[in-house]
Amino acid sequence: DGGITQSPKYLFRKEGQNVTLSCEQNLNHDAMYWYRQDPGQGLRLIYYSQIVNDFQKGDIAEGYSVSREKKESFPLTVTSAQKNPTAFYLCASMGLGSQPQHFGDGTRLSIL
Amino acid sequence: AQKVTQAQTEISVVEKEDVTLDCVYETRDTTYYLFWYKQPPSGELVFLIRRNSFDEQNEISGRYSWNFQKSTSSFNFTITASQVVDSAVYFCALSHSGGSNYKLTFGKGTLLTVNP
Numbered sequence: 617d618g619g620i621t622q623s624p625k626y627l628f629r630k631e632g633q634n635v636t637l638s639c640e641q642n643l644n645h646d647a648m649y650w651y652r653q654d655p656g657q658g659l660r661l662i663y664y665s666q667i668v669n670d671f672q673k674g675d676i677a678e679g680y681s682v683s684r685e686k687k688e689s690f691p692l693t694v695t696s697a698q699k700n701p702t703a704f705y706l707c708a709s710m711g712l713g714s715q716p717q718h719f720g721d722g723t724r725l726s727i728l
Numbered sequence: 729a730q731k732v733t734q735a736q737t738e739i740s741v742v743e744k745e746d747v748t749l750d751c752v753y754e755t756r757d758t759t760y761y762l763f764w765y766k767q768p769p770s771g772e773l774v775f776l777i778r779r780n781s782f783d784e785q786n787e788i789s790g791r792y793s794w795n796f797q798k799s800t801s802s803f804n805f806t807i808t809a810s811q812v813v814d815s816a817v818y819f820c821a822l823s824h825s826g827g828s829n830y831k832l833t834f835g836k837g838t839l840l841t842v843n844p
Contacts, residue, residue: 647830649831649832656737656836656837657836657837658732658819658834658835658836658837659773659819659832659834660834661831661832664831666830674831704771706771706773708773710830712830715761715763715778715823715830716761716763716775716778717775717830717832718775719765719772719773719774719775720772721770721771721772722771722772724771
């Protein structure tokens with residue numbers, strides 16, 4: 617089935633550690649997005665990419681990094697510079713010119 | 729700057745009641761899209777509807793209906809005869825239309841609890 621796969625579902629980070637969240641899509645979508653969701657909050661955009669090897673910062677990019685080496689993959693690294701990483705992270709994709717965005721099931725990141 | 733306001737943080741109803749979720753938006757664009765998404769307890773976001781700014785017709789899909797009023801910048805969502813399975817967080821969102829910018833601006837969501 618076509619869709620967006622995020623892994624792992626749950627992730628724990630130690631102090632000073634970088635962790636990488638995986639996002640893979642087989643929808644042949646050009647654009648991919650990473651959002652952060654905190655309790656009682658809407659989704660806030662971290663990074664997005666509209667083509668391979670290109671990406672742009674969203675509203676809260678500090679402490680995060682991404683890469684887009686393949687069309688189907690858009691991994692997000694939460695670096696040690698992100699002092700409050702505990703949140704629910706959602707990845708989305710979209711065919712350019714054909715909204716809406718489709719979302720994965722999310723990864724819940726917690727601090728050990 | 730774009731902004732989406734969902735003033736209702738939480739709503740609790742009894743099964744079979746009708747319920748309306750409010751959404752008010754701000755944008756300087758003349759062309760834009762509005763969306764509603766549902767987030768059940770499992771966490772994934774489920775797309776419900778997309779509305780183009782040029783199309784002000786109301787839409788009905790089963791027990792769901794949407795009222796888009798450009799004059800008041802509102803895009804409200806009504807669930808008729810609510811069911812326990814409707815319990816979820818509902819998000820309203822806004823995006824630019826056309827060009828290369830397809831970022832979504834989300835409201836903070838409304839938690840709907842439908843009690844049996």
